[in-house]
Amino acid sequence: MNDIINRLRDATQAVGETIDHPPGLSLGESRTRRSWLVPVAAAASVTVAVAGGVAVVRGGDGGLGQVAAAGAGPAAVPNFFAEAGDDGITIRSVDGGSETSRVPEPSDRERFVSIQAAQDNRLFYAVSASDDCRPRLYRFLLDDAGKVGSFDTLPFAPPAGTRPTSLAVSGDGAKLAYGTAPCGREPGTGSLVVADTATGDSRTWIAKDGTGATNLSMTADGRFVLFTRDVVGGVAAVAEPAVVEPSLVPSVEGSAVPSSEATLMATGAPSPVPTMTAEPAKPVMSEPTESVAPSPVPSAVPPEVPSVAPSAVPSDMPTAVPTVAPSLVPTVEAMSWCRFSAESVPAVRGDAALTTEAAKVEPGSGPVELKQTIWVCPDSPEVRLLDTGAPGDSLDKAATFSLWKPGSEVASGVLGAKISPDGTRIVAALGAVGVGLDGGKLPPGSGPFGLAAFSAADGGPLGVFYREAGTPGLRLLDIDGTGENMLVTRDGEIGVVDGKGYRTLVDAGDALVNFGSRIAW
Amino acid sequence: MIRRLWYMQAETLDIHKPPGGLLNSSEAADDTIAGIYAEHALGLARLALVMLGDRETAEDVVQEAFLGLHRRFGGLRDRSKALVYLRSAVLNNARSVLRRRRLPSWFAGTYEPPVWSAESAALLGAERREVMEALHRLPRRQREALVLRYYGDLSEEETAQVMGVSRGTVKSTTSRALDALGRLLGDAR
Numbered sequence: 001m002n003d004i005i006n007r008l009r010d011a012t013q014a015v016g017e018t019i020d021h022p023p024g025l026s027l028g029e030s031r032t033r034r035s036w037l038v039p040v041a042a043a044a045s046v047t048v049a050v051a052g053g054v055a056v057v058r059g060g061d062g063g064l065g066q067v068a069a070a071g072a073g074p075a076a077v078p079n080f081f082a083e084a085g086d087d088g089i090t091i092r093s094v095d096g097g098s099e100t101s102r103v104p105e106p107s108d109r110e111r112f113v114s115i116q117a118a119q120d121n122r123l124f125y126a127v128s129a130s131d132d133c134r135p136r137l138y139r140f141l142l143d144d145a146g147k148v149g150s151f152d153t154l155p156f157a158p159p160a161g162t163r164p165t166s167l168a169v170s171g172d173g174a175k176l177a178y179g180t181a182p183c184g185r186e187p188g189t190g191s192l193v194v195a196d197t198a199t200g201d202s203r204t205w206i207a208k209d210g211t212g213a214t215n216l217s218m219t220a221d222g223r224f225v226l227f228t229r230d231v232v233g234g235v236a237a238v239a240e241p242a243v244v245e246p247s248l249v250p251s252v253e254g255s256a257v258p259s260s261e262a263t264l265m266a267t268g269a270p271s272p273v274p275t276m277t278a279e280p281a282k283p284v285m286s287e288p289t290e291s292v293a294p295s296p297v298p299s300a301v302p303p304e305v306p307s308v309a310p311s312a313v314p315s316d317m318p319t320a321v322p323t324v325a326p327s328l329v330p331t332v333e334a335m336s337w338c339r340f341s342a343e344s345v346p347a348v349r350g351d352a353a354l355t356t357e358a359a360k361v362e363p364g365s366g367p368v369e370l371k372q373t374i375w376v377c378p379d380s381p382e383v384r385l386l387d388t389g390a391p392g393d394s395l396d397k398a399a400t401f402s403l404w405k406p407g408s409e410v411a412s413g414v415l416g417a418k419i420s421p422d423g424t425r426i427v428a429a430l431g432a433v434g435v436g437l438d439g440g441k442l443p444p445g446s447g448p449f450g451l452a453a454f455s456a457a458d459g460g461p462l463g464v465f466y467r468e469a470g471t472p473g474l475r476l477l478d479i480d481g482t483g484e485n486m487l488v489t490r491d492g493e494i495g496v497v498d499g500k501g502y503r504t505l506v507d508a509g510d511a512l513v514n515f516g517s518r519i520a521w
Numbered sequence: 522m523i524r525r526l527w528y529m530q531a532e533t534l535d536i537h538k539p540p541g542g543l544l545n546s547s548e549a550a551d552d553t554i555a556g557i558y559a560e561h562a563l564g565l566a567r568l569a570l571v572m573l574g575d576r577e578t579a580e581d582v583v584q585e586a587f588l589g590l591h592r593r594f595g596g597l598r599d600r601s602k603a604l605v606y607l608r609s610a611v612l613n614n615a616r617s618v619l620r621r622r623r624l625p626s627w628f629a630g631t632y633e634p635p636v637w638s639a640e641s642a643a644l645l646g647a648e649r650r651e652v653m654e655a656l657h658r659l660p661r662r663q664r665e666a667l668v669l670r671y672y673g674d675l676s677e678e679e680t681a682q683v684m685g686v687s688r689g690t691v692k693s694t695t696s697r698a699l700d701a702l703g704r705l706l707g708d709a710r
Contacts, residue, residue: 001699001703004699004702004703004706005671005699007648007652007706008652008656008667008671008672008702009671009672010649010652011637011645011648011649011650011652011653011656012571012652012653012656012668012671012672013672014645014646014649015567015570015571015574015636015637015643015645015649015653016567016568016570016571016672017567018570018576018636018643018645019563019566019567019570019576019579019580020563021563022558022559022562022563022566023562023566023580023583023584463621464581465577466577467577467581499634501577
């Protein structure tokens, strides 16, 4: 018997000792907020039968024949990740983050706007936008050392007159999905396109209200595409970064801060957080000169604001702004600039009231600091899941899941949502991302963040599988082909969350940058 | 350099703590809890790990237990009672987690294998793995009793408090559990 006890002691102690320091404590997470982040026991019955291949309907601008149809290998844990940035495409090694290869931008009038890898982490696709509104698709292969081998332009392309928003690839690389937005000042609507990379055949989905799709991800079999809408209502949010709440910050630096911020945002001044522009139409870097629609919000908007978001809004979208904005934007709403839907406002208002109270309770307890944290607007909590195997060409047919529930009293939101390769789960980063204006780093103690999974069948929460507190928030960039490694960005770093937790891959330096669908593996 | 970066929408908020941050709590209570935390969090996390196998969840469970303590602190001024509460909460939360894991599709592929598994990066060796696997095949109460008694080194009385059962139950449960564990380990050989 003693032998058993000794063995038990030895084994359990050895297990216990694999934890060598206590977890961080954050009592601030209490209350209902927390309960939302905690795994939900009930209703975890996810059974999305992901069926086999789906024939791509002939159409679009495909039909250009075979394209060196090199399919991707089996799913592999990534060795490399790629970034489509200002300097073209940069390939980096997961091991140490060193650059292994680089592809310059096609020309100074054309740049890569989105990149995505097949499940083998070797076959990559990229899509470009150009000043003349003729986007193109590219494909390349990486060798074992991460060098770009063949780099080809695909013989088919997104329709002229569009600007791709985001790219997704099936596991074997045989299918691409991309969102489009109207390019330049040409009229048009957004769309979602799925193309067969071997034949160029494509099929297009359009939403009734003309909004497009962005933040795309695709299941390994290419059947389901998860995306968020290029929300028209989101444009309303752009108009009032001015909810700077002057009333709440009456005294110290009260006058200086809002305007300096506006300047920051407007000019992209030399600061780690140069351009806090609104996000709704994300890949907009291709139209840096467009200005936002004049704000319909009467009160809180300083005059600089319309210029604040020079890049965020395609000129053809703001039509819906006047109607949406007033109802969405009570002036003292702390988070109203975010793209929360209208019914979410009361919960948020409660939170705002609390913070107001706190501010009153402790007057002068460092209001200078008060203004130094920038909160990043989360994505829309609404994600859409399109079954490309279903008939029809309406984007409105896609299932809608709200990953943020009005009752949850969570004032933070979704920071990137992707579908798992097997199509059973939607993985989303939750939380609020903040960046201190001073030095671009967030002060510690900033609430809980995490990666959570939701059922792809009904959007119901399955649980949180990675959580951290007291650090700047995470944004989910991509899931690898195995579905187990999440590429994320946190506080200016690009990192991975896997079974062992978070690990930095490379310190990109610029906090707050939305890497959107421009970094992938 | 910055020109074409595109940004998430951002905004200053008039709060010195992030949304949902610590508001209006009694600082004295927080200090006391922080003291308890400093002393016991590691041990509790290890206890949770022994019960659950994966560190992430173990830490969550401990965090949750401290949140519970935080909520109930008014009625729990006695530090020793706080520790009983925390240990019970860790066991209870671990129990809920284990129940959830039995649900279909619970995080298939994303939650860590137990640290004692062959796949885990924490290499514990075959013999310890055998013990841990056997331990986790025991009925829940037997497992809890064994872990509290022989891993936690609690007395029968302390174990009884944490498990919310009588001392006699602890004694008999522990004895049956050791027999069962011995059989399981014997069988495995």
